[in-house]
Amino acid sequence: MAPNLTLYADSAWMSPWVFHVLVALEEKGLPYTIEQIPLPITEPLKSELKAKAILGKVPVLVHDGTWITESLAISEYLAETFPTPGHARLFPANLVERARARQVMSWLRTGLFGLRNDRPTSNVFGPPSFGPMSDKAKADAAELIDVASALVKPGATQMFAEWSIADADLALCLMRMVACQDPMPEHLARYALAQWDRPSVQKFLAHVPTSR
Ligand SMILES: N[C@@H](CCC(=O)N[C@@H](CS)C(=O)NCC(=O)O)C(=O)O
Numbered sequence: 001m002a003p004n005l006t007l008y009a010d011s012a013w014m015s016p017w018v019f020h021v022l023v024a025l026e027e028k029g030l031p032y033t034i035e036q037i038p039l040p041i042t043e044p045l046k047s048e049l050k051a052k053a054i055l056g057k058v059p060v061l062v063h064d065g066t067w068i069t070e071s072l073a074i075s076e077y078l079a080e081t082f083p084t085p086g087h088a089r090l091f092p093a094n095l096v097e098r099a100r101a102r103q104v105m106s107w108l109r110t111g112l113f114g115l116r117n118d119r120p121t122s123n124v125f126g127p128p129s130f131g132p133m134s135d136k137a138k139a140d141a142a143e144l145i146d147v148a149s150a151l152v153k154p155g156a157t158q159m160f161a162e163w164s165i166a167d168a169d170l171a172l173c174l175m176r177m178v179a180c181q182d183p184m185p186e187h188l189a190r191y192a193l194a195q196w197d198r199p200s201v202q203k204f205l206a207h208v209p210t211s212r
Helices: 017-027 043-053 073-080 095-110 113-118 135-151 166-179 188-194 199-206
Strands: 005-010 033-037 060-063 066-069
Touching: 005 017, 017 073, 017 095, 017 166, 017 199, 043 066, 060 073, 060 095, 066 073, 066 166, 073 095, 095 135, 113 166, 135 166, 135 188, 166 188, 166 199
Parallel strands: 005 033
Antiparallel strands: 005 060, 060 066
């Protein structure tokens, strides 16, 4: 029987964390429906979400009455609930690469606030509109390029031996700069654009789940 999955997404389609979950669902080849919520989330709806999903934020994944928040918790849940070989992998099979993927995703969620502030995802998912970077954003941009350069070899279209959901997250962060034509090594821009061509990412840009 097909699983019963619903993704609660922001109706403006700007959330990098909703992006992560939608890409995960698409890569897994799972059927799902979308509920769109305008941000900021109103207090009554926030309370309703908290009662069911602990946190009143998007993304929320609902699977057969189980409500989960936090994008990383959701992709881990999807990876374990719908494992290979029946479904595609989200995390590298190799232990060290898997740890690295988690390291990158955790770092992207807890840092780079200057860059995230000056180069919001609205530039990537909508028409670019941006000013000069603050010193903090410039430092974050340099850190992002350093980290990405350590992980993405010239000519590579993925970080590890196989694609992982960490590639989608790293590519989106790089796209914050690519969309604003900020300088970066050519091979990193090419890596980000290659990720952008994936059907799962294109699905996010179209805001429509694949009908299965
Ligand atoms: N760390 C969380 C972040 C979730 C989050 O911050 N969601 C924002 C949208 S990007 C949200 O729901 N904000 C609405 C609010 O706080 O009212 C994740 O990875 O899912």
